[in-house]
């Protein structure tokens with residue numbers, strides 16, 4: 700009798716353990732594949748990308764179509780395609796882009812943004828995707844300013860929050876500098892003769908002159924060696940990884956070179 704009770708109890712215990720195991724397995728099982736395959740195949744994850752779309756040839760509005768276009772725009776489109784993101788591209792003032800990243804209004808920035816030590820303290824950058832530098836622009840008829848060193852005491856227009864603005868602050872006193880939200884406005888100020896010079900990214904200045912603004916010229920050497928990168932919030936390490944992997948693939952498979960050649964007429968440097 701005693702033995703029978705013991706046996707019955709043991710059997711019950713084993714049975715309940717087995718039920719628990721099956722129960723657990725049953726509950727856990729569907730979680731795993733959902734995590735693995737993700738939603739990407741069905742609905743793509745959205746990547747909200749901010750840029751100041753007044754920075755031709757990197758990001759600007761195509762006058763013919765009214766759509767955003769440029770080297771950065773096509774590069775981020777290709778990156779999103781490669782990484783499986785749905786791109787949501789938004790234009791905003793350059794000096795508000797980093798704050799928008801920090802407050803998670805946007806997931807990434809591609810905006811001809813130079814990788815600098817100061818910015819790296821608050822955001823992360825992708826691998827560099829473009830080699831750039833700054834240049835001084837003056838009116839074509841100006842024969843006084845021949846290089847960066849001759850800007851002392853001169854009136855300079857810059858775009859707020861840019862490396863060009865930082866360089867202008869080194870060249871002349873702050874009260875001689877006029878700050879604009881967009882690069883076009885700074886250039887217009889120079890054309891109007893309200894300032895003596897503009898300090899801005901070389902490729903953007905060169906493109907502006909090439910687009911028929913022959914009353915403007917570049918003087919002196921290309922200043923600092925700068926590199927553009929895609930910025931993401933510090934905590935979004937997975938996003939950064941995906942962007943870098945996609946960028947690497949595009950560099951290897953020739954797509955990056957194709958976009959570069961389309962916009963700059965030469966092979967990537």
Ligand code: GLN
Pocket residue numbers: 751754793810811812813814858860861862863882900
């Ligand atoms: N490359 C410059 C910077 O990062 C300017 C960028 C821009 O005006 N879009 O400050």
